[in-house]
């Protein structure tokens with residue numbers, strides 16, 4: 350049975366697909382068999398990315414597939430070491446179903462209070478619905494400075510949640526990489542690769 354890792358948020362555009370892809374890439378590069386499940390049928394952003402990646406011939410190859418529900422994705426879980434659920438935004442019902450299916454639930458968030466407050470509310474709602482707190486972890490994205498990262502981390506930890514080590518800084522190079530079918534851990538800028546890798550390796554350590 351695969352380790353199931355879900356990326357969720359109520360807010361759109363926080364980095365669910367970005368981190369799903371990077372995690373899929375690094376897990377695959379580490380020799381694990383991976384399925385990246387795109388649960389956003391309307392947008393299909395990870396599906397599109399998977400197609401671009403395949404066309405560009407980028408290794409390791411990553412198997413991306415669309416599923417209508419978390420349950421449908423779970424049905425193929427036993428064929429893989431890792432099943433990654435790239436969740437849709439703005440659907441609390443689907444988010445809960447996805448969280449229930451997952452061994453680890455990752456919520457990316459930006460560092461502003463406008464981002465942090467709803468993000469914490471979202472995890473509180475999952476805990477209230479019966480998801481164990483130990484399964485929930487935040488990932489910091491779109492960070493500008495070290496001070497901003499530290500403040501956001503402190504806010505989330507004070508709210509009682511774990512936060513992955515490292516963060517993604519806000520950089521056009523990360524968008525550019527993904528336009529080419531690469532993960533953010535594959536950008537041609539070594540320093541940005543290394544920074545993204547810290548975050549993703551911390552995640553991989555958690556499913557060990």
Ligand SMILES: Nc1ncnc2c1ncn2[C@@H]1O[C@H](COP(=O)(O)OP(=O)(O)OP(=O)(O)O)[C@@H](O)[C@H]1O
Pocket residue numbers: 358360361362363364365366367368389392394436437438490491492517518519520521522523524527
């Ligand atoms: N750290 C970053 N620096 C620059 N661009 C970023 C960063 N993180 C994400 N992006 C870009 O922001 C956009 C939204 O990111 P992404 O698609 O990962 O979010 P999402 O949470 O999956 O969105 P949705 O809710 O629509 O599914 C994408 O174009 C992505 O390339």
Ligand SMILES: [Mg+2]
Pocket residue numbers: 365366367389394435436
């Ligand atoms: Mg997405």
